[in-house]
Amino acid sequence: MNTTESSSCSKTRNPFTGAEENAVGVKVEGVHKSYDGVEVLKDVSFEVVPGEIFVLMGPSGSGKSVLLRHIAGLETPTSGRITVNGLDPSLEATRDKVRLALVFQEGALFNSLSVYDNLALYPREHRAGDEKVIKERVMHALKILSVEDAVNKFPSELSGGMKKRVSIARALVMEPQLLLYDEPTSELDPVMSATISEIIATLKNEYSVTSLVVTHDRALALTISNRVGIIMDGELMTLGTPGDLSKSKDPRIVDFLNPKIDIEHPRFKKLETKEAAK
Amino acid sequence: MKHLRKILEGVGSVVQLAVRSLSYSATLPRQSARFIEQCYMIGYTTLPIVAILSFFIGTVLALEAGYAMQDFGAKEFIGSLVGLSMARELGPMMTSVLLAGRVGSAITAELASMKVYQEIDALTTMNISAAKILVLPRLAAVLVMMPVLIIIANIVGWFGGSVVARYVSYVGIGPEAYFAALRHYTKFKDVINGMEKAEVFGFVVVLVCCDIGLSTKGGPREIGAAVTRAVVTSLILILVLDYFVTKILL
Numbered sequence: 001m002n003t004t005e006s007s008s009c010s011k012t013r014n015p016f017t018g019a020e021e022n023a024v025g026v027k028v029e030g031v032h033k034s035y036d037g038v039e040v041l042k043d044v045s046f047e048v049v050p051g052e053i054f055v056l057m058g059p060s061g062s063g064k065s066v067l068l069r070h071i072a073g074l075e076t077p078t079s080g081r082i083t084v085n086g087l088d089p090s091l092e093a094t095r096d097k098v099r100l101a102l103v104f105q106e107g108a109l110f111n112s113l114s115v116y117d118n119l120a121l122y123p124r125e126h127r128a129g130d131e132k133v134i135k136e137r138v139m140h141a142l143k144i145l146s147v148e149d150a151v152n153k154f155p156s157e158l159s160g161g162m163k164k165r166v167s168i169a170r171a172l173v174m175e176p177q178l179l180l181y182d183e184p185t186s187e188l189d190p191v192m193s194a195t196i197s198e199i200i201a202t203l204k205n206e207y208s209v210t211s212l213v214v215t216h217d218r219a220l221a222l223t224i225s226n227r228v229g230i231i232m233d234g235e236l237m238t239l240g241t242p243g244d245l246s247k248s249k250d251p252r253i254v255d256f257l258n259p260k261i262d263i264e265h266p267r268f269k270k271l272e273t274k275e276a277a278k
Numbered sequence: 279m280k281h282l283r284k285i286l287e288g289v290g291s292v293v294q295l296a297v298r299s300l301s302y303s304a305t306l307p308r309q310s311a312r313f314i315e316q317c318y319m320i321g322y323t324t325l326p327i328v329a330i331l332s333f334f335i336g337t338v339l340a341l342e343a344g345y346a347m348q349d350f351g352a353k354e355f356i357g358s359l360v361g362l363s364m365a366r367e368l369g370p371m372m373t374s375v376l377l378a379g380r381v382g383s384a385i386t387a388e389l390a391s392m393k394v395y396q397e398i399d400a401l402t403t404m405n406i407s408a409a410k411i412l413v414l415p416r417l418a419a420v421l422v423m424m425p426v427l428i429i430i431a432n433i434v435g436w437f438g439g440s441v442v443a444r445y446v447s448y449v450g451i452g453p454e455a456y457f458a459a460l461r462h463y464t465k466f467k468d469v470i471n472g473m474e475k476a477e478v479f480g481f482v483v484v485l486v487c488c489d490i491g492l493s494t495k496g497g498p499r500e501i502g503a504a505v506t507r508a509v510v511t512s513l514i515l516i517l518v519l520d521y522f523v524t525k526i527l528l
Contacts, residue, residue, distance in 0.1 A: 074399050095405035102403045108396035125406045174404065 336438025344449030389491025
């Protein structure tokens with residue numbers, strides 16, 4: 001990485017006003033999380049430097065999304081500490097000081113509101129100007145994500161890709177200093193995945209928003225990230241630049257990054273046997 | 279012990295939600311659209327069913343009272359019995375039961391589905407309180423609409439009683455005698471007491487249904503379970519509170 005590169009880039013440019021403000025960093029220190037005695041996060045520690053794109057990869061069920069929910073302040077760790085700019089993200093007071101937005105895997109758009117109202121909700125509730133200013137801000141965000149045509153539609157009328165883009169636009173309207181993405185390219189076709197990756201990179205390059213992306217999309221992780229962390233069974237296995245990871249000799253990392261389908265593998269034989277028995 | 283702990287946790291959660299919601303009361307004027315929408319949902323859409331139910335409660339009361347009183351020659355008191363029963367007890371209670379079944383279930387289903395589909399989490403990350411924009415307008419709307427529903431329930435119920443009193447042969451008293459007795463024995467205070475009861479029931483029903491909806495965890499299956507839990511809890515609370523509120527108001 002580019003820790004130094006990112007550190008130097010510690011100002012966020014507001015996409016609406018152009019004003020510069022301090023980008024925020026995230027610190028995860030020895031975090032453990034258990035649900036009913038089952039440990040899903042085991043002593044996870046890392047740091048996200050202000051202004052960088054940090055990607056957390058890992059197989060399904062490895063604890064990536066749980067960790068992201070902790071960073072968003074939606075859950076609290078069983079032990080350990082998470083701070084955003086030195087503050088506890090689960091406190092309302094922190095969210096008053098640090099604008100943190102989360103792009104949910106399923107979008108989590110408000111189904112009873114139109115796309116416009118979905119985006120306008122945050123500035124309206126936080127009294128970020130009159131309706132004219134809010135409208136400009138909403139339309140600008142939709143334009144950045146190329147979904148202006150959906151402004152009057154309801155979430156149920158949108159395709160998966162559009163929902164994702166509207167969800168990112170909604171996050172953008174918050175003028176976030178820290179943007180968290182949960183599987184932004186899941187269930188999308190390759191073209192749409194590439195578009196979403198491009199959007200994440202653009203937000204970083206043009207506005208220096210600190211971004212933390214949880215994904216198992218190898219292409220997204222290796223192309224847009226400054227640093228990548230790989231989490232398996234709730235443990236952070238490795239941390240480094242995309243280049244470092246490509247050179248890794250750890251067989252679990254190699255297998256994860258370069259999965260091979262071996263039809264001679266015993267598990268396929270097992271299936272065949274079952275089929276034959278039928 | 280486990281059940282007691284669960285009940286106490288539930289009570290604590292409801293009280294916390296009430297305090298949090300009411301602490302945003304100053305924002306209500308800015309939430310007029312949401313408030314009006316909830317008034318429509320709670321008041322206007324419940325009105326027809328409240329009217330139908332009240333009419334038939336009034337008729338049954340008059341029918342039963344007429345049957346029981348004919349042997350004592352006390353038929354002229356039917357109006358007072360229907361009037362007092364509707365105003366003090368049946369109007370507020372049956373309207374609250376309807377509120378729990380119709381509005382309470384809808385509130386729980388909506389909020390539980392918002393919780394399950396992460397819309398509530400989205401609000402949290404936006405630093406927008408669900409208590410402020412989802413619970414407060416509903417609480418305010420139920421406080422405004424319950425008295426209106428009770429007045430209509432009473433009037434329709436009284437009218438239902440008068441129809442039976444007039445047209446059922448073994449009752450057979452005219453509307454003048456029926457309404458004279460009703461006016462004589464049913465005081466304004468009785469109607470107000472009924473409204474006060476309904477306000478308490480309505481507030482508790484909406485609060486409990488919001489709390490159960492907002493604390494739903496899991497998938498779509500849990501939405502149905504939450505709705506059942508909310509309606510059953512509301513009905514039990516209405517009946518339990520009815521005793522205590524009546525005792526206080528007497």
